[in-house]
Amino acid sequence: MKQVIDSNKKEIFNIKKLNLWYGEDIALKEIDFPIYNNEITAIIGPSGCGKSTFIKTLNLMVSMVPTVRMSGEINFDGKNILSNKMDLVDLRKKVGMVFQKPNPFPKTIYENVAYGPRVHGIKKKAEIDEIVEKRLKDVFLWDEVKDRLNTSAMGLSGGQQQRLCIARALATTPDVLLMDEPTSALDPISTIKIEELALELKKKFSIVMVTHNMQQAARISDKTAFFLMGELIEYADTSKIFSTPSDKRTEDYVTGKFG
Numbered sequence: 001m002k003q004v005i006d007s008n009k010k011e012i013f014n015i016k017k018l019n020l021w022y023g024e025d026i027a028l029k030e031i032d033f034p035i036y037n038n039e040i041t042a043i044i045g046p047s048g049c050g051k052s053t054f055i056k057t058l059n060l061m062v063s064m065v066p067t068v069r070m071s072g073e074i075n076f077d078g079k080n081i082l083s084n085k086m087d088l089v090d091l092r093k094k095v096g097m098v099f100q101k102p103n104p105f106p107k108t109i110y111e112n113v114a115y116g117p118r119v120h121g122i123k124k125k126a127e128i129d130e131i132v133e134k135r136l137k138d139v140f141l142w143d144e145v146k147d148r149l150n151t152s153a154m155g156l157s158g159g160q161q162q163r164l165c166i167a168r169a170l171a172t173t174p175d176v177l178l179m180d181e182p183t184s185a186l187d188p189i190s191t192i193k194i195e196e197l198a199l200e201l202k203k204k205f206s207i208v209m210v211t212h213n214m215q216q217a218a219r220i221s222d223k224t225a226f227f228l229m230g231e232l233i234e235y236a237d238t239s240k241i242f243s244t245p246s247d248k249r250t251e252d253y254v255t256g257k258f259g
């Protein structure tokens with residue numbers, strides 16, 4: 001496995017020899033790579049290769065599965081988050097997540113974005129108003145919803161709901177945004193909007209995105225990690241993965257020979 005080390009960029013995560021088991025079954029094997037700040041890192045690979053499992057290790061959401069066991073290191077912010085001392089509330093504030101299907105709370109548009117800051121102790125209405133406006137602007141939703149902030153989020157279109165979920169994840173000012181196939185339930189226009197948004201957001205945050213869509217990975221990501229049967233086969237600049245990959249299995253996958 002060839003690995004690119006980009007010495008000019010700040011590492012946000014450094015994953016070392018990460019193994020993960022569901023009961024007796026190993027799902028991630030000796031995963032080793034860095035994730036850089038202000039980049040989009042795409043995680044690609046065929047169904048069942050461990051993409052979702054991997055992305056959910058980065059905020060320890062995977063630990064909610066009772067049979068999960070992990071070894072190795074996931075270094076974030078100078079700490080190995082696999083050590084027992086990790087404060088999960090703090091970790092999830094810094095590492096936000098957006099899922100495949102938009103999942104707004106059945107509350108108003110305003111309340112969806114206000115929820116996280118409130119949980120983290122912000123009480124003043126003016127301050128929360130400011131966060132709601134800023135984050136809805138960040139996801140280019142403000143103009144579409146500013147006159148109906150107090151109506152239900154469930155009344156938005158799928159693409160708008162997904163942008164709202166991104167605004168909700170950004171409301172606690174995370175360092176990283178994890179996106180697990182964020183556009184697979186969306187129409188092509190909403191997909192393009194989320195891709196443009198991701199390119200904008202990487203200026204302020206790091207993004208790790210699982211995608212089945214090769215064109216999407218090639219269009220917007222800086223680095224690509226190719227997983228196969230729980231192993232990281234290749235991690236490199238996206239341009240390299242899609243033009244001159246080092247491993248034949250990567251080439252076969254990105255050229256559609258299997259998957």
Ligand SMILES: Nc1ncnc2c1ncn2[C@@H]1O[C@H](COP(=O)(O)OP(=O)(O)OP(=O)(O)O)[C@@H](O)[C@H]1O
Pocket residue numbers: 022027045046047048049050051052053054065
């Ligand atoms: N909660 C779980 N309990 C037991 N095994 C699981 C669990 N979640 C995933 N697995 C197994 O772990 C392996 C990796 O699954 P994972 O969902 O991470 O793959 P994926 O690459 O995201 O797949 P897809 O592209 O289909 O979403 C699979 O063999 C899967 O069956």
